[in-house]
Amino acid sequence: MEKIIEGIDYKTKLAKITMHGVIDRPGVAAEVFSALGQHGLNIEFISTSSVGRGRAEIMFAVLASEIDNVIRVLDLVKDKFGTRDITIDRDCALITLYGSLLATTPGIAGKIFSRLAEHKINIEMINASLSGLSIVVKKENIMEAVGAIRAEFGV
Numbered sequence: 001m002e003k004i005i006e007g008i009d010y011k012t013k014l015a016k017i018t019m020h021g022v023i024d025r026p027g028v029a030a031e032v033f034s035a036l037g038q039h040g041l042n043i044e045f046i047s048t049s050s051v052g053r054g055r056a057e058i059m060f061a062v063l064a065s066e067i068d069n070v071i072r073v074l075d076l077v078k079d080k081f082g083t084r085d086i087t088i089d090r091d092c093a094l095i096t097l098y099g100s101l102l103a104t105t106p107g108i109a110g111k112i113f114s115r116l117a118e119h120k121i122n123i124e125m126i127n128a129s130l131s132g133l134s135i136v137v138k139k140e141n142i143m144e145a146v147g148a149i150r151a152e153f154g155v
Contacts, residue, residue, distance in 0.1 A: 003155070004099050004105050007155065011044065012139050013065065015088055024056040028081050029046075043060050045136060047127055061092060089124070091140065093138070093139045095137065102131060119145065123137060
């Protein structure tokens with residue numbers, strides 16, 4: 001029987017940036033991330049959500065060592081998108097789970113999230129694809145989170 005989770009990686013030196021209340025229209029994310037890319041800044045993780053009334057939140061993670069450069073770029077573009085506020089969490093970590101069966105196994109995400117909840121680990125951001133699941137947690141919880149997932153799934 002194939003393993004549902006074939007591998008697990010993690011990074012501990014990340015910062016999470018949230019752009020609150022940006023205008024929710026096509027092209028905003030393209031402009032934000034193009035500006036960051038033009039300044040040589042790599043994005044480790046992206047998550048967005050509509051908050052209603054024509055506004056959205058753009059959340060992303062970068063290497064903590066790049067945060068000052070990211071803020072400089074965002075200061076140049078934030079007003080263009082009506083950004084209401086930018087918050088920074090410098091103490092985040094990213095867990096990425098890999099497996100060809102992740103997308104086709106019912107309930108797997110719930111099982112993973114339940115294991116983290118049992119350890120009182122809050123999930124800051126989630127992103128899923130056909131063969132991967134990425135979770136941002138507080139850096140202080142990374143080893144416990146990885147250990148709980150490894151124990152549950154034999155990774």
